Structure formats: structure tokens, C-alpha cells
Amino acid sequence: MNIDYIIVGFGLAGLAFAEQLENYNKSYLVFEDNSQNSSLVAGGVYNPVILKRFTPVWDAIDQIKIAIPFYKELEEKLDAKFNYTFDIHRIFTSVEEQNNWFNACDKPFLADYMIPEIIQNTNDSVIAPFGFGKITNTGKIDTKFLLKRYKEYLINKNQLRYEKFDYSLIEFDSELVTYKDIRAKYIVFCEGFGVKKNPFFKELPLQEAKGELLTIHAPELKIDYLLKSSIFIMPLDNDYYKVGATFNWTDKTMLPTEEGENELLVKLKRVITVDFEVVEHVAGIRPTVKDRRPLIGKHQQYKQLAILNGLGTRGIMLAPKMAKKLFDHLEHDSPLDKEVNITRFN
């Protein structure tokens, strides 16, 4: 079988790259072995404002400009809803934070998202004596459902193989690569933290940033915005809420832990007063880079091998733009920004 691309891994990175290939009528096949689940457990929040410091996320303007239409087109293509908009209410912890909020609200770009007033708390279930800062034009992508629908779409077209990609079976000739019965122009690796097992790219400085999330049922909470303190509480349907997320820089497993659950529960009880029941607990590893920038580019020696990784904590906003940049680089030799190119670690 002769095709243009093989994609290894089908999380947000693999999906975003596949969508580029679809838009340009390239032929491709995806390998997915269910060894990682970052994209499946992700909160899916997109928000271009850093809520700790009230500053813009790196490259946010461009990322948002590409990401929002990207997910909208996917909704149309797959005939399903993935994008849910909501406001974020950031709990203030002091008068100083309130002042910092007003200072930030005047800045260009942030003014499109941050509302220049203090919202008073009127909900007895929530503890917020200093009120909230409100961020608008934000929301979440239901990544689990999006990936499910896209995989069904690929299976219908015979373009998804549920099997582990075996790196030792790649054969190179001057132009193409052969893998089992397939000859392709490029292999694009999108394995998330699984790249640590990839002999061609495993030296890249990816760090494990394990995250755990709870789903709770809290019938009396009654909030329709994402509440942000040291954790977030995100509304789902029917009085269910996602609560997350932890950061653990040493644990490489994807298993939910008692320690993670306890940490979330302690923080949760600091901001809500009502009873709740934990109904789900999940964990995943965010593929995070030492310098907090993505990893894209071609292998130094084997030019038929490329990587799209390092989406870290912000895969929703980053994946569409990074997929586009990598595609343009492979197809049209467009230069990559130094900040994201893997050559920065040569």
C-alpha cells in the first residue's frame, strides 16, 4: 500500500494532524495502541488568560484564531457537538488580587476576555468573600467524544489500525519509508508521553506532568460557570462537575492515586460548602517540555520521520496550530519558529 503519511498515536496531536491531511487530500493511516490517555481524560478547557498572574498565554492570539474555527468545522464534519462555551469565575483571595485584575483588564488582548469589575458571590454553596473576576469567550472541548467520533470516522474509511507501532520495523530508502505492508512519504509521531519509547525521538526533554481529575455529583452546587481557585470546578450536565487537576512531576503511571484524590478533595472543600459524591477518578500524563513549548520538526538524520508533541497543559489551543505548522513545513518546506522546532535541543 502506497500512502502519503503514517500517523502514530491518536490523541489531540494525531487528530489535529489527520485533519490537516484531510483538508489537503493526503492519504494516511493511523496507528493507535491505547497506551496513553492524556487527551481522553483532559478537562478540555480553552482559555487564553493565565489565571495565576492575569497575563496572556504564550502565542494565544494566533492559537485561538486557528483553534476555534478548527473545532467548529469538526462539529460540522462529524455532525456532533464538542464545543461548550462558559465563563470562568476566578476566585479572588485578597484586595491586592482585585487590584491586579483591574490593571490587567486594560491591556490589549486581555480586554477581550477579562471583564473589568468585581463579581460579588450570591451563591451560598461557594466560598468567595473577595468575589470573582470573570473571564468570557472561554469554554471546553469534549475531547473524549471528539476522539471517539473521529475514530469511528477513520474506521469507516479503513484508516485506523488498533495496534502498537513497532519502531524496529521501519525501513528507510532514499525517499520513502516502509512499515510492514505500507510505503509512505512520512511518519509523523504523535505519541504524547509514549514518545519516551520511540528510539528516534526519546532524547527530547519531555517531562511527565501527571494530572488527576475527579467527577463529582453535587445537586446543590448550582453553578453554570467554571469556578477557578487552586483547582477548577467545571459544570457538566445534570449537576455533575469535573474537578481538577493535580500536578505530579515524578509519577510516570496513569493510575489514579489516593494521594491525588485527597489533594483535590481538600482544595474542593475550601471553596464549596455543599455535599457531593465522587463518581469518577481518572489520571493521565501531560506531555510537557522543559521550556514549556511544543516539539515539532523533522528528525535530524531521517527526514521522513517527524514529530508533533509537547502540547503540555494546553493541547486544545496548541494542537491545531502546531499541526498546521508541521504540515506546511513537511509539504512546502516552510520554516518553523525556533521556539517550537525540535532543533533547539540539538
Ligand SMILES: Cc1cc2nc3c(=O)[nH]c(=O)nc-3n(C[C@H](O)[C@H](O)[C@H](O)COP(=O)(O)OP(=O)(O)OC[C@H]3O[C@@H](n4cnc5c(N)ncnc54)[C@H](O)[C@@H]3O)c2cc1C
Ligand atoms: C488531567 C489532565 C487535564 C488536562 N486538562 C487540559 C485542559 O483542560 N485543557 C487543555 O488544553 N489541555 C489539558 N490537558 C493536556 C492535554 O490533555 C494534552 O496537551 C494533550 O492531550 C496531549 O495530546 P497528545 O496527542 O500529544 O498526547 P496523548 O493524548 O497522550 O496521545 C498520544 C497517543 O499516542 C498513542 N501511542 C503512544 N505510543 C504509541 C505506539 N507505539 N503505537 C501506537 N499508538 C501509540 C497513545 O495511546 C495515545 O492515544 C490535560 C491533561 C491531563 C492529564
